[in-house]
Amino acid sequence: MAKSAQRPMRFTHVRLENWRNFTNVDTPLDRRVFLVGPNAAGKSNLLDVFRFLRDLVAVGGGFQEAVRRRGGVSRVRCLAARRKPAITVLVRVGTTEEPRLWEYELCFHQDVRSRPLIKRERVSQNGSLVFKRPDAEDEADQERLTQTHLEQVYVNQEFRELVDFFPTVNYLHVVPQLVREPDRSVGRANDPFGGDFLERVAKAQEKTRKAWLRRILDALRVAVPQLDELELFRDNRGTPHLRGKYKHWRPRGAWQTEDQFSDGTLRLMGLLWITLAGSGPLLLEEPEMSLHPEVVRYIPQMFARMQRRTGRQVMISTHSADMLRDTGIGLNEVLLLEPSAEGTTARAAADIEEATALLEQGCTLADVIIPRTRPANVEQLTLFGD
Amino acid sequence: MSRSAPIVFAAVEGMTDEVVLRRLIDEIDASTGPVHVAGGKANLRRKVNGYNHAARHLPWVILVDLNHEADCAPALRADWLPSPNRLMLFRVAVRTVEAWLLADAEQIAQFLRVSVARVPRFPDSLIDPKRTLIDLARHSGSRAMREDMVPRPKTGRSEGPAYASRIMEFARGSWRPSIAQNHSDSLRRCREALRRLLFDYRARGSHT
Numbered sequence: 001m002a003k004s005a006q007r008p009m010r011f012t013h014v015r016l017e018n019w020r021n022f023t024n025v026d027t028p029l030d031r032r033v034f035l036v037g038p039n040a041a042g043k044s045n046l047l048d049v050f051r052f053l054r055d056l057v058a059v060g061g062g063f064q065e066a067v068r069r070r071g072g073v074s075r076v077r078c079l080a081a082r083r084k085p086a087i088t089v090l091v092r093v094g095t096t097e098e099p100r101l102w103e104y105e106l107c108f109h110q111d112v113r114s115r116p117l118i119k120r121e122r123v124s125q126n127g128s129l130v131f132k133r134p135d136a137e138d139e140a141d142q143e144r145l146t147q148t149h150l151e152q153v154y155v156n157q158e159f160r161e162l163v164d165f166f167p168t169v170n171y172l173h174v175v176p177q178l179v180r181e182p183d184r185s186v187g188r189a190n191d192p193f194g195g196d197f198l199e200r201v202a203k204a205q206e207k208t209r210k211a212w213l214r215r216i217l218d219a220l221r222v223a224v225p226q227l228d229e230l231e232l233f234r235d236n237r238g239t240p241h242l243r244g245k246y247k248h249w250r251p252r253g254a255w256q257t258e259d260q261f262s263d264g265t266l267r268l269m270g271l272l273w274i275t276l277a278g279s280g281p282l283l284l285e286e287p288e289m290s291l292h293p294e295v296v297r298y299i300p301q302m303f304a305r306m307q308r309r310t311g312r313q314v315m316i317s318t319h320s321a322d323m324l325r326d327t328g329i330g331l332n333e334v335l336l337l338e339p340s341a342e343g344t345t346a347r348a349a350a351d352i353e354e355a356t357a358l359l360e361q362g363c364t365l366a367d368v369i370i371p372r373t374r375p376a377n378v379e380q381l382t383l384f385g386d
Numbered sequence: 387m388s389r390s391a392p393i394v395f396a397a398v399e400g401m402t403d404e405v406v407l408r409r410l411i412d413e414i415d416a417s418t419g420p421v422h423v424a425g426g427k428a429n430l431r432r433k434v435n436g437y438n439h440a441a442r443h444l445p446w447v448i449l450v451d452l453n454h455e456a457d458c459a460p461a462l463r464a465d466w467l468p469s470p471n472r473l474m475l476f477r478v479a480v481r482t483v484e485a486w487l488l489a490d491a492e493q494i495a496q497f498l499r500v501s502v503a504r505v506p507r508f509p510d511s512l513i514d515p516k517r518t519l520i521d522l523a524r525h526s527g528s529r530a531m532r533e534d535m536v537p538r539p540k541t542g543r544s545e546g547p548a549y550a551s552r553i554m555e556f557a558r559g560s561w562r563p564s565i566a567q568n569h570s571d572s573l574r575r576c577r578e579a580l581r582r583l584l585f586d587y588r589a590r591g592s593h594t
Binding site: 032294297298300301302304305307308309322325326327328329330331332333350355356359361362363364366367 | 400401423425426427428530533534538540541542543545546547548549550551
């Protein structure tokens with residue numbers, strides 16, 4: 001029991017109303033979640049909920065800022081929503097043993113000046129209410145409803161554990177071009193697209209960084225066998241760079257900096273780095289991009305072992321049949337997003353009628369999922385060529 | 387030139403089979419060429435004729451689990467590939483490659499952290515070797531091993547999330563095919579057939 005108590009917390013459940021593509025989603029979340037669905041089904045939008053919660057409490061964040069960054073209430077609200085209803089985000093946070101340790105609900109709309117306004121905010125601990133808004137003070141002063149209690153250090157002692165959990169959410173989607181040309185995202189800390197990836201690496205303690213880069217090098221060699229050494233250095237302007245030494249016909253090999261690394265090398269490096277750094281839920285968008293399918297095939301097992309060691313949650317959006325071919329992925333770990341005129345719905349692969357029968361007959365999860373996520377009339381795309 | 391280390395092409399069902407087969411090919415002083423990992427038995431079967439066609443001039447090995455598809459290995463072979471080309475080696479693991487791994491009882495016991503007395507003596511006669519292996523892992527003294535290998539409730543799966551990774555770790559590292567073959571006829575015959583394949587290929591090479 002003591003051991004499980006040390007396991008890091010994770011999101012165990014999410015319920016959304018009118019959040020972006022989702023009019024109504026209510027689903028448990030496993031320690032490892034694979035989000036699958038057609039293009040534009042809302043995989044990124046679902047992941048964005050957890051970033052939104054992080055933004056609520058992050059330094060320089062807050063409720064107003066988190067909504068503003070997303071283009072305002074009307075952009076966040078589901079297009080399929082009728083009239084102008086409120087947006088609701090409800091998450092449960094806990095462990096496998098105690099999935100309802102915390103529950104947080106935020107329901108908001110906008111006032112006449114298009115400002116985001118809280119309609120309801122609630123925190124429960126183990127099923128008993130910690131607070132619920134609007135309270136009497138909110139009734140007296142509507143201005144209070146522009147900020148959540150999460151962001152208020154003076155009122156959040158009682159649920160500090162929850163408040164401290166949200167900022168541990170980690171998201172990285174390395175765009176190789178941004179890593180190579182960090183000028184494009186200068187000054188952006190926590191850039192989800194990896195513009196500050198090298199800064200992040202540079203910020204780690206030297207001893208840790210060296211140990212991690214060594215581990216990453218070992219793993220990278222599987223995909224890039226000619227890579228011999230990997231290290232961080234700063235140029236004369238103090239800008240950090242990664243460089244790798246490649247085996248070469250010259251006896252001493254050749255050094256290359258990150259601007260010469262291939263897309264696949266950079267993306268795999270980013271993926272491995274973020275797997276080591278941090279302890280909170282890890283959100284990954286299509287980690288298969290630029291990688292060889294045979295490399296992708298081993299990603300689920302890599303995360304399974306990482307999770308067993310750290311207990312860290314991973315949510316992965318993917319289109320990759322190679323990833324889904326992994327025989328260790330549970331039906332409860334796959335969340336299938338299905339768009340409709342009434343918004344996107346989400347359901348676990350365990351609820352797909354044919355899934356169990358197909359798997360029993362030696363089909364892979366990819367055989368179950370891919371036909372369900374392909375566009376109905378995809379062959380029409382060929383006509384565009386005319 | 388290339389006669390010193392001939393290249394053997396291979397096709398298998400899944401990633402664990404690949405590691406096992408690579409070990410066996412290494413043993414016969416050949417090097418493994420491109421390995422076609424089908425991802426499922428059904429996918430492998432669809433491609434068998436293509437591989438057989440390619441095996442007219444180059445040595446190929448296909449490794450399949452017998453499972454419960456046929457009564458015995460020859461029946462499965464006759465069904466899948468009635469007329470193999472001369473350089474095509476079609477091998478069937480009885481009932482799955484896990485039996486071959488269990489056949490090295492000392493090492494698997496040590497790897498899984500279980501008592502060697504728990505490992506069955508005649509893995510070829512097991513109805514479901516994979517299940518036996520996983521049941522052994524349930525008794526593992528290592529929590530990490532149990533968490534990786536044993537299927538979790540509600541997953542609808544017969545294996546744990548990192549089962550394949552653990553099996554590959556074992557097959558690549560501590561598994562000893564030369565010892566294991568003493569307890570698995572199916573493995574012994576596969577090793578012999580691989581040697582013969584190489585012999586045939588070399589003999590043929592010296593004629594051309």
